[in-house]
Each structure stands twice: as structure tokens, then as C-alpha cells.
Amino acid sequence: MSMPFGYASPEQIMRDKADYARKGIARGRSVVVLQYEDGILFVAPNPSRALHKISEIYDRIGFAAVGRYNEFEELRLGGIRYADINGYTYDRSDVTGRGLANLYASNLGRIFTESIKSLEVEVVVAEVGDTPDGDAIYRLTFDGSVFDEHGFAAMGGQADAVATRLKERYREGMPLADALEVALTALTEPGGERPPVAQLEVAVLDRNREHRKFLRLTGARLERLLSQVSGGGAAAQEPAEEPPGAAPGEGASGAAGASGAAGASGAAGASGQATPPPTGPEGDIDDGSSPL
């Protein structure tokens, strides 16, 4: 980083910080958040049963994170305090995902510019609405950028490869079992082995639930869901492959698979320098056209 009596340009400092954060995040496993017909699904390969990557924040709001556990845990706890205090001050319906995303963004942004070390985290704040149109998925990066994602979001070590696989298979209004299948396929490298059920952290924000929409899917319930998929595995796969069409679709998925694998191996070495976040130092210059 900056040397005691030397000069380092602001660009250099920011680039170093961003690289540092990106390397830290790239070490973790990916997390996938996507819409399904009744709400929003969170899937994270997580060998630990005690340290959660996915959590409830409020009635309609869920949280998922990758990176350093102690850092995103502080964000999670702060988010719960923010939501509870707002819901208590006003009304439970006055707590929004957008407000929470802004709180996180301002804090992440300030830390990125002011602290020596930025937080090595990437966060998703998801809110389920009364209808699919009301659903929102906000992805926040270590520098405080907010991305209003449509349908799905992937983050973590191999986010680009996972997002590519997710994009190929994601359809609007999928049943829960299909959405879970899509998420697991996206999280698994082509030809790789899927994480065992015991090492999966899965939760949903189900708009049909009363009061609190967040629900962890564990044990027998999760296994039943997974068996629904593997029982009708072919059926679940087929519609996912159908929409792109005949030959071009196959070609595209093949190419993406190859690039995904290349991206994955590249990410391990060079921490995914191919596509940095848009507002990162070596990314596009912010001309005010970004969503937030």
C-alpha cells in the first residue's frame, strides 16, 4: 500500500483497495439469490451450520452475503437494528429493502474511501412484494455501489461464471423446486460435484406466508424439495434448455460453459480482473447514468 514518505496517487490507492477487497471476496464460495413464483430463493453452499450467510432482516426482507464473516455479520446485525427500530417507530409496513440498501451503501462507500482497508464483503438485500412485480433484489459491492438486479443475482468467488450459468437457465415464475435446481446447477462448475445437502444453506422469502415471509429450508423439507427435482430431473432440465431455441441455443450454452470454466480458473489466479465492478477504479467512469 502507500509507503511512509512516498507519494501514491488517489487512483493508485483506490485501485489497491479494490484489488485487496476483490481478492478477499474471491476466496469465498458463491451465493445465488433468485426470484421464483412465490418469492425469492437464497442458496449458499456453506459447510458451517453455525455461521450463516443468509438471514432474515425483517418481515419481507432477507440478507445474503459473501466475504469476511465478521464484517458482514456486523452489517447484518446493524440491518436488523435499522429495520426493527423503523418498524417500531412507524409501522411494520414502513420498513423497505431500498432504505436498508441505502444504509449499507452509504456505510460501505464511506469505509471504502476513508478506511485503510475496505470491507471484504458483497451483500444482497432482497425484498418480497405482494406480487412478483413488487420483488426487489439489491446487490451491494464493497465500494458501496448498488445494483438493482432483475430476477437473479450471484456473488462471491466465481460470481461471473455463476451468473452466466444462472442467466442461461433462469426463467420468470419458476416453481420452487425448479428454481433450486437452477441455483444448484449455476453454483456447480460444469462436470463438478454438487455440495451435499448438509452443506447447503437454503432459505426463501415466500409471499404467501403470514407475518414473517422468511423461512429456512432445512433437513427433511430441503431433501424433499431436492428429490422432487432429481425425480423429475429431465423434466426440470428440458424447459430450461428449450427457450433459447434449437441450434443457436445449444451453441450459446456450450460456449458459455467453456468460458465459464475458463473464467473460473482465471478467477482463482487473477481474482477476476476481466470484469471489475463498474464503479471500481479501473471500471467505467461514473457519468451519472448508473441506477443509483
Next chain:
Amino acid sequence: MASHRDLPAGLVNQLFHNTGSSSFTEFVAGYAPELLPQRDKVLATPIGDQVPHATTIVAATFAGGVVMAGDRRATSGNIISQRDVEKVFRADDYSCMGIAGTASTGIEMARLYRVELEHYEKMEGRTLSVAGKANRLATMIRGNLGMAMQGLVVVPLFAAYDPDRDEGRIFSYDVAGGPYERERFDAIGSGSIFARGALKKLYRDGASADDMVMTLIQALYDAADDDSATGGPDVTRKIWPIVSVIDADGYRRLTEEQVAGYVEQMLEQRLISPDGPIAPLR
């Protein structure tokens, strides 16, 4: 307030200040104390008689759960201030509380208590034990003692399903706190003496949820029969008691239609025998 140095990893917002406890009330006391009920103010004149009072709440356990029911009347002195007030509140997925005494203070307490339970659950990733929930409520009531001495008394009844024992549990309180765990059934509020008398005769060990709902409806009717501050079922306006059932499947509040069914059945019998079911003598 803590200085920024106490905050983790450069987070500057006080929302990220770790109080070292998972209690919402404790956090709010440091973050925005004016949001909490002001308990230490001395009122110029006691206003206990002028604010609406909530009245009778009954609860009873059944095989594998607990039922709580409350009438719908709120009174200020001899005036009926509200006919359809709600006094039984869901606290979390496996517990509920009913309030008797000053309605406004009770409603506020129920709201804070719900956040308190949920806050702990989200922060810690586990639900409080039933005893933990009951103790937390006792502390909140004790905090209200100063106001209670000036007439703003609120005394709740707490009921929860205990997953470790697979049974319902009931806790009662007094103005200074508690909790006192009750076996089988309990009642609070102005009509409680009459309701308790009815429950004594009608309670059956190992009854089903369906039977126990009927028992509580009968007990509430008996309370309304003899206590002017307890409201009976309002047939013309179709206002029925609030009935909540908690078992292994969680909390559920019976719908208006479901309660109406029980009430109609009871009223039909009471047309023949106005004092209700007769318990066997031997």
C-alpha cells in the same frame, strides 16, 4: 453513546454499535430513548379513570397446546369506550399475550414485546426459551410499576407452546412483575373471578383444542354475565371474542366465522339453560 472508536471496522452509524446484548429495548435505550415508553414521569393528576381499560382475558391448556381468548370491550369509568377492541396479541410464532388494564399502555407493551422477541431471534439465530420469554415480559411490567401506582396499570397474561415439552404453558403477572406459571387455566381482568369460576367447573384434562375453545367461550360469557366491564358476544353487530390457538403448528387466530360458529352453538344452549352447562355433582 459510544465513540466511533468502539464501532467495528470503521462503521460510523450508531446502528452498527454493538451493545453486547440481543435486547431491542436495551439498544433503543441508547440509540433513541425517546421511543421507549416514558416510565419515570410523574403525572400531575392520576388519569387512570379517564383512559380506556381492557377487561377480561382467559387462557387454558389442552393436549399439545394452549388457547387464549379475550372479550372485546374497553371501558372508561362507567362508559363503554370501545366495543371491538383487540386485546389478544400474537407475540411470535409460538406465543401470544392478552392484556388487561390500561389499554393504551398494554397495546404499546405488546408492540414492544413482539419486536423484542423477534429481535432476539434474528440476532441470535434461535428462539428464546419459553421461560426466557416469560421473564422478559416480567421485566417490562416491573418497568411500568411507577405508572401503575398512578393508575396506569397493565397486567398481561402470557401463553406459549413449549416445543421441548410439547405442551402449552400459561404465565400470569401482577403489577410488579412475575412471572407466575399457572397450571391448566387462568384468567385476568375485571371479569376474571367469574371466568375462573366457570373454568374450574368446565375444564377437562386432555381435552381437544375444539373443546377448549368452547370452554373459554363459555367462561367469557359467564364473565360478561356478571361483570359490567366485560362484553358479551354482540349478536346485532356481529362482534365476537378473539380466540387464538397455539400448538406445534404455531400461532393461529380463529377467523370471525369460526368463532361465530362456537358462539351461536353456545347461545342456542343458553336459551334453554341460561347459566350454561351444568357440571356433574359427583
